[in-house]
Amino acid sequence: MMDLKTIKGIGIKGEERLNKLGIYDVNDLLTYFPSRYDVLKRSDLNNIDTLDKVVIDGKIESVPLVLRFNKGLNKMNFRLVTKDRMIGVSIFNRAFMKTHLTIGTNVIVIGKYDKDKNILTASDIRLGSLSNETKIEAIYHLTNGLSNKNLSNYINLGLMMYGKELPDYIPLYLQEKYHFINKRITLNIVHNPTDMEKLKLMIKRLKYEELFVFMAKVYYLNEKNRKDSGLTRNIKESEITSFYEILPFSLTDDQKKVIHEIVEDMNSSKVMNRLLQGDVGSGKTIVSFAAMYFNKLAGYQSALMAPTEILATQHYNNIQKLFKDKVKARLLIGSLTKKEKKEIVEELSSGKIDIVIGTHALIQEDVTYCNLGLVITDEQHRFGVNQRANLKNKGITPDVLYMSATPIPRTFALTIYGDMDISTIKEMPKGRLPVKTIVKKDDEIKDVLNLMYEELQKKHQIYVIAPLIEGDSDINEQKSVSNLQDKMNVAFGMKYHIGILHGKMANSLKDEIMLKFKNSEIDILISTTVIEVGVDVPNASMIVIFDANKFGLSTLHQLRGRVGRGNIQSTCILISKEETERLKILEKTVDGFEIAEEDFKLRGSGDLFGTRQSGEIMFKIANLKEDYRILLAAKEDATEFWKKKDEELTPLKESIVKLIDTN
DSSP states (O other), X not given: OOOGGGSTTOOHHHHHHHHHTTOOSHHHHHTOOOSEEEEEEOOOGGXXXXXXXXXXXXXXXXXXXXXXXXXXOEEEEEEXXXXXXXXXXXXXXXXXXXXXXXXXXXXXXXXXXXXXXXXXXXXXEEESOOGGGEEEEEEOOOOTTOOHHHHHHXXXXXXXXXXXXXOOOSOHHHHHHXXXXXXXXHHHHHHSOSOHHHHHHHHHHHHHHHHHHHHHHHHHHHHHHHHSBXXXXXOOHHHHHHHHHHOSSOOOHHHHHHHXXXXXXXXXXXXXXXXXXXOTTSOHHHHHHHHHHHHHHTTOEEEEEOSSHHHHHHHHHXXXXXHTTSSOEEEEOTTSOHHHHHHHHHHHHHTOOSEEEESGGXXXXXXXXXXXXXXXXXXXXXXXXXXXXXXXTTSSSOEEEEEEOSOOOHHHHHHHTTTSEEEEEOSOOTTOOOOEEEEEEGGGHHHHHHHHHHHHHTTOEEEEEOSBSSOSSHHHHTTBHHHHHHHHHHHHTTTSOEEEEOTTSOHHHHHHHHHHHHTTSOSEEEEOTTSOTTOOOTTEEEEEETTGGGSOHHHHHHHHTTSOOSSSOOXXXXXXXXXXXXHHHHHHOOOHHHHHHHHHHHHOSHHHHTTOOTTSSOOSSOOTTTTHHHHHHHHHHHHHHHHOOOGXXXXXXXXXXXXXXXX
């Protein structure tokens, strides 16, 4: 796509600032949509009360006078002629605008008007005037050094230079069906709106295009996967039964059903592309162990990629305990020595290893496999598409199993994961005690501290979750990791060990702290939401979440799943100043799928998919909850599009395939 620097005014610094916004070429620039629109409507000064907020426009009648005070404060005064009167305007700390506010300049002024003094104290001044009584202004999310006016100018210059070259991914027959106008005009209206109704139609057209492309990709990948001929195995029922017999516990009916679905895929000639979703603690991991065991019996290698070293190590230790000498498993992680890595890489390429478990180390260039037949990614939303593809490409046509502990409403899963088969575990293992959830108000902190003390006396451990690392105000400071650490030290520091964990720490330090907590060397772990999904700390019996109202229900449910990993009764305490009614849903149910449905109704898809990474659900303008009907129409149209044999559609189909390949 066209280089940004071909647009007048975008130099090296401008390009760097745009890059920070995710804008790397002209296409990115022209599809960088406003975050909101300000509608400025001229006020009638004859029909307002004193100190009402008003919007007026007029010409500057006097040279602005700047008064300067101590500590760098300043006040600028000037006279403004409107349609029917002259008024005085005052604005604080805008002295830098003086050079632009010359006599005769048209301005729009927003602020509070004092009728008696005939003075408007402005909060904002913008160059220009209000035509037709109303002006719609596009407002963009910006980075330091880039103004709204700068960005708007870049976009409009880009539209003039390259608007006709923009790719339009909606086939002509669908443009006619929905009465869509061409993309260049659409983008011009979205960036420079003059009419709200027309703007809404243009936004709907862009949302449709984005969702149509997404569903076209999903359909294409699904069909491609079905056509790929995979490895065939002959896993017998007796082998499944023998696997059940080596387990020290009984599987649930859901786990057995999913194992049979996976075996059916592995025995067929098509490549398995399956998503295994299940609630926290539902037993997805043992299902993945079963798949790797059967894959080994069929003579193939398996690779399980986890997002962190501590989770990979946990899986490795569990496999060693379960299979003992029945399989040859190795752990490949970044912290190994060069000698250890070299040894494992050699054993993998020679076929001596049946199962390898690791992190990103599994997809490094020097890692080769002898006969990779099964690829499993744990907590698959933590890996970008390219990372997962890199691992899959280590084999010829390996089966692929993705695991996720984020329950997704079924209708949504069928749409956004349309290129995968979906297996679901809803039934929880027998004997597991459900986590008790309690909602507390901020002023009930003493009760919370007493409950924490009771758990600590039983030699149990506690997670404390803060909404942020450091406070950026007096209010937020009280709920930051650092401030909660001070408070916990005052309450428990004399007797108990307190640790902290947050995203700004190096990965090695995070792993070290998590390991100390796992080994009971830390009694209270104060953390942001970075605490690892899936890490078992059976002795952790309580999680206390501050400002719980700031999190979605699905996130809170995930955090709640950090406790209740052993056989002791565990408790989740949600502390909130407000919105306690919404949080009470978590007091009533521990069903992650039910919670996901509620969360979707309340918040939309943001919380459900907020952690998904590159190449997935990264919509620029569409919103999966608000635009669900558009999504369904786009899905139906995308299916019809691929099935059409019309040769005129070939270039567009090739463009979409190219998009898939580059993502």
